[in-house]
Amino acid sequence: MANVLIVDDDPDTVELYAELMESVGHRVQTGTNGEEGLRSLARGPLPDCVLLDVDMPVLSGPEMARRMREQDGGEERIPILLVSGRSDLSEVAGRTGTPYFLTKGTADHAEALLEVLQRALCERRAPAGA
Amino acid sequence: MSFVGRGLWSRGMLREFIATNREEILARARSRVAKRNAPVATAVELTQGLPVFLDQLREALRRASAHDVVDHEEIQLSASQHGYDLFKKGLTVAQVVHDYGDLCQVITGLSQEQRRQIPGDEFQTLNLSLDDAIAGAVTAYAHQRDNALVNQGTERLGTLAHEMRNVLNTVMLSVASIKKGTVGLNGSTGTILDRNLIRLQTLIDRSLADVRLDAGMQNLERVPVWEVLEDVAIGASLVAQTRGVHFMLTPVDHTVIVEADRQILAAAIANLVQNALKFTRKDTTVHLGASTTPSRVLIEVEDQCGGLPDSPESLLRPFVQKSGDRTGLGLGLSICSKAVKSMAGELRIRDLPGKGCIFTIDLPRSLLPG
Numbered sequence: 001m002a003n004v005l006i007v008d009d010d011p012d013t014v015e016l017y018a019e020l021m022e023s024v025g026h027r028v029q030t031g032t033n034g035e036e037g038l039r040s041l042a043r044g045p046l047p048d049c050v051l052l053d054v055d056m057p058v059l060s061g062p063e064m065a066r067r068m069r070e071q072d073g074g075e076e077r078i079p080i081l082l083v084s085g086r087s088d089l090s091e092v093a094g095r096t097g098t099p100y101f102l103t104k105g106t107a108d109h110a111e112a113l114l115e116v117l118q119r120a121l122c123e124r125r126a127p128a129g130a
Numbered sequence: 131m132s133f134v135g136r137g138l139w140s141r142g143m144l145r146e147f148i149a150t151n152r153e154e155i156l157a158r159a160r161s162r163v164a165k166r167n168a169p170v171a172t173a174v175e176l177t178q179g180l181p182v183f184l185d186q187l188r189e190a191l192r193r194a195s196a197h198d199v200v201d202h203e204e205i206q207l208s209a210s211q212h213g214y215d216l217f218k219k220g221l222t223v224a225q226v227v228h229d230y231g232d233l234c235q236v237i238t239g240l241s242q243e244q245r246r247q248i249p250g251d252e253f254q255t256l257n258l259s260l261d262d263a264i265a266g267a268v269t270a271y272a273h274q275r276d277n278a279l280v281n282q283g284t285e286r287l288g289t290l291a292h293e294m295r296n297v298l299n300t301v302m303l304s305v306a307s308i309k310k311g312t313v314g315l316n317g318s319t320g321t322i323l324d325r326n327l328i329r330l331q332t333l334i335d336r337s338l339a340d341v342r343l344d345a346g347m348q349n350l351e352r353v354p355v356w357e358v359l360e361d362v363a364i365g366a367s368l369v370a371q372t373r374g375v376h377f378m379l380t381p382v383d384h385t386v387i388v389e390a391d392r393q394i395l396a397a398a399i400a401n402l403v404q405n406a407l408k409f410t411r412k413d414t415t416v417h418l419g420a421s422t423t424p425s426r427v428l429i430e431v432e433d434q435c436g437g438l439p440d441s442p443e444s445l446l447r448p449f450v451q452k453s454g455d456r457t458g459l460g461l462g463l464s465i466c467s468k469a470v471k472s473m474a475g476e477l478r479i480r481d482l483p484g485k486g487c488i489f490t491i492d493l494p495r496s497l498l499p500g
Contacts, residue, residue: 010296011372012322016303019319023312055292057409085295087288105295110306 001025002048002121007037007064008083009056013104017051020110021117034059038067047078049120051113054084054092062096069097079120083113144252145191147241148184155236156181162232180233187259191252202262210270230263286340293333300326325372328365332400339397340465343472348391350473352496355420355427356382358396363418366403374412377403380419387496388427390473395491398469398477399429401462402489406433410486427495434486438479 004026006017011032018028029047031037033056041047050068052061059067065080082093082101093101100120102113148155159180234256241248248256304323313319342348363379370377388395399418406416414434421428467477475493482488 010300011374012300012326013296013303015322016300016307016319019307019313020303023310085292085299087291103295104299105297105302107302109299109302 001027003027003029003045004049004051004117005029005031005037005040005047006051007031007034007040007056007061008051008053009033010053013053017113020113021051024114033057034061034064034067037064038071041068048124049117050078050080051117052080052082054082054086054089062092065096065098077124079124081113081116081120142191142252144241144248144256145188147246148188148191148237151240152184155184155233155240158236158240159233162236163229180229183230183233183259183263186263187256191255191259202258207266210266227264227268230260230267234260290333290337294330297326297329297333301330321368322372325368328368329404332365332397332404335393335397336401336462336465339394339469342391342394343465343468348394348472350389350391352387353390353392353395354384355386355388355429356384358392358399359418359420359429361396362400362403365400366407366416366418369404369407370416373407375407375410376413376415377407378415378417380417382420383422386420386422386427388473388493389496390493394469395473395493398466398491399431401466402431402491405462406431406435406489409433409435411436414486422495425495425497427493429491429493431489432486437483437485438481438487 001024004021006014006021006028007030008014008017009032014030014032018030021028029040031040035058037050037052038059050065052065054061061082061084068078068080079100080096080098082089082096082098083104084092084101085104086092089101089103093099100116102109102116106112163180237256238248301323304319304326307313307319308315308323315323359379359382363377366377366379403416403418410416410433416434417430417432419430421430463477470477470491470493473493475491478490478492480488480490
């Protein structure tokens with residue numbers, strides 16, 4: 001089972017994602033914007049994956065991802081799974097440098113989310129030097 | 131070459147007059163344009179616009195004097211570039227037309243100063259060239275404006291789809307969770323479902339209000355303000371719970387009535403309240419209420435967001451949002467402002483630095499008996 005950091009500005013979405021993650025045995029940390037997400041990372045423990053919204057107040061998802069890489073030099077290689085209702089999500093994911101993304105509001109979203117998360121966790125490379 | 135004191139020109143001399151006085155004509159035209167237009171035209175704009183037209187005019191006059199035809203197409207094409215530039219600089223169609231009119235007035239004015247009389251056929255060519263230039267510039271201007279409107283409409287649809295997807299996602303997750311049987315309909319997931327169905331309703335109401343406004347379909351009637359505020363308060367209370375903030379409706383006298391479209395007014399108020407609930411700080415209160423003067427009704431939404439990062443006026447422009455958050459504010463406030471204006475009212479924003487802000491819908495009070 002994994003540690004998942006959920007960062008989304010909508011409290012209902014955070015609650016439902018957390019409930020979904022916990023239902024399959026994952027542990028969950030949460031934040032409602034990118035700054036809270038970074039604080040959670042700094043506090044530790046480090047998550048195995050970040051479930052990240054794109055458009056958020058204070059600090060957006062892509063900006064949080066950029067700062068994550070800047071701060072740890074990419075050494076931790078924590079996979080980022082972008083989730084958003086944006087129609088240009090694939091382009092945003094490309095710019096953010098993550099192959100994992102899922103559009104909100106699509107059919108069977110819960111199942112699809114768990115599948116992509118599992119893929120991200122399996123494909124996660126070991127931290128540099130490990 | 132000087133034309134002073136020569137009286138009536140012979141054919142072709144207007145062209146020479148323009149060539150000789152080119153810089154003087156342009157300087158005077160620039161001066162006129164700079165004094166009249168707001169925003170003030172820039173040197174680049176004048177370099178790409180008026181001088182081109184002036185040179186075209188000379189060419190048109192040369193061809194006319196040589197019994198050739200005026201090249202309407204060439205003048206219109208070059209003028210198109212001027213029209214694009216003017217649009218980008220935010221000028222109106224009227225200003226585009228006046229730019230060319232100014233140039234021609236400078237030419238005729240200068241010729242009068244020098245006591246020269248422009249021959250009829252050359253004056254006709256001058257007018258023809260002016261018509262071509264205005265047609266080209268205005269066509270280009272209109273084309274640019276239409277494109278901008280289409281782009282704005284596309285962006286509005288994109289934003290709406292994004293917002294609806296977010297809410298729909300929460301609804302679908304809630305339903306999936308309830309269907310699995312792990313949570314009950316009466317528990318917290320059921321409450322989330324309720325709240326998000328209300329959010330969906332607010333989004334749809336707001337979009338319908340926008341469509342009705344664009345189509346001029348307002349249905350003005352006497353609306354008791356307390357009824358609308360109480361309707362809005364039902365959804366607001368649910369949303370406040372989930373955000374860890376408080377919502378308070380101050381009761382409004384039942385005799386306070388406005389002349390308004392009930393649906394559009396409700397959508398506008400609901401939008402302001404949703405924004406306030408979103409941005410007010412944790413554990414603070416959003417107040418909704420109304421006060422009156424003898425002729426006005428002031429519906430106020432007050433939050434404790436800590437104050438506005440930008441000028442209050444900038445928030446009323448489409449797609450401008452506080453804190454870079456795109457979920458529901460940018461378009462909503464601009465629609466809200468449009469909605470209030472359609473009911474002969476005004477939307478005002480008061481910044482309370484360090485504390486919060488107050489959104490006021492100021493509407494005419496209906497004093498006629500029901």
